[in-house]
Amino acid sequence: MLASMRQPLRERLDQGCARLGSPVADLSDAQRNALLNYIDLLVHWNSRFNLTAVRDPLEMIGRHLLDSLAAIAAFDASPVLDLGTGAGLPGIALAIARPELQFVLLDSVGKKTRFVRQAAASLELGNVKVVQARFESYQPVEKFATITARALAPLDALWSGSTHLRQPGATLLAYKGHRPDEEMAALTAAGIGVTAQRLEVPFVTGERHLIRIYSNPDTYG
Template identity: 80%
Template sequence: MLASLRQPLSDRLHQGCARLGAPVANLSEAQRNALLDYVDLLAHWNSRFNLTAVRDPLDMIGHHLLDSLAAVDAFVASPVLDLGTGAGLPGIPLAIARPELQFVLLDSIGKKTRFVRQAAASLELANVTVIQARFESYQPAEKFATITARALAPLAALWSGSAHLRQPGAALLAYKGRRPDDEIATLRPPAGATGEGPSVTRVSVTRLEVPFVPGERHLIRID
């Protein structure tokens, strides 16, 4: 990364972390440097492989790093599976912020998993494993306590499609833009309906205020 960009990126990250509050505001200098190094790698690879539509590294601070970290306090149970991780989002920022948790980052597209492997290796993230596979056909040796996805698929499809990946009592944490009330309604069958639907016991919605990102952001937790 050009030296002229490092300080503006650092300043924006510092401001954003402070606005998000604890625990993000309490990230160490080493963790913040790792987040900036990740943006450096992403911007470099993105110029050749088109990994993300966000091109400006300054915009990546909000749209990628802070957006991922806005829900970090919801991640408490490990291992965590990031479905359709793409360029490593939200998995890489979460793994940096939560080194005590184990993360598996899954995507079916080779150029994306190659980048994520390189990023995890460069950042020395010992708590990250990268897998290239479709989540519908992925058969892990160990099932997951937490599953997350960022703007990947409708909630019902995520919940039913990940059933074979979840431990008993596992939660799905889905990052969404607008509050997806129509999708939430499909998680429970209408009153009086017969037949089995997704075995959802609770759905909770948290509005996320993401610095430097306009528009609505929500985290949907399904148990």
């Protein structure tokens, strides 16, 4: 990335963090620099491997970093599995912001997992493990307290497909655009708990929602 971009990117990141409020507003200078270093790596690799359709680094601040961090308060149980992490989102951003949590970033595409491994190593993220596999066939040694996915699949497919990955009482946190009312209604009809939270993401137009899915204590699932 051109050195001339660093200051505008930092200013946009700082503005976005402030608008999101605590705990994002409380990120340290070192954490913010790590987030910008991640964008630097993403821009460099994206020019060769087409990891994301977003090309403008300033746009990446909102659509990738702030979008991932807008839901950070919901991540309170570890280990966390990021299904279909792609270029490392939301997993890398969350791992930088929540170093006390352990993350596994999963994707089936080799060029993406290679990038994410390199990014985690370059950023010295000791709380990140990267796995190349399809989530349907992934068999972890330890099951997960929290599972997340960003625009990966319909809610019912995420919930049913991750049964073998979840600890008892685990939560699935799905990042979505428009509120998926029909998908949520289908889960409710099946006795599965589901709630939606509207996310206001700085510098991002359009609706954003975090969908929380959990086992209803009166049912199984």
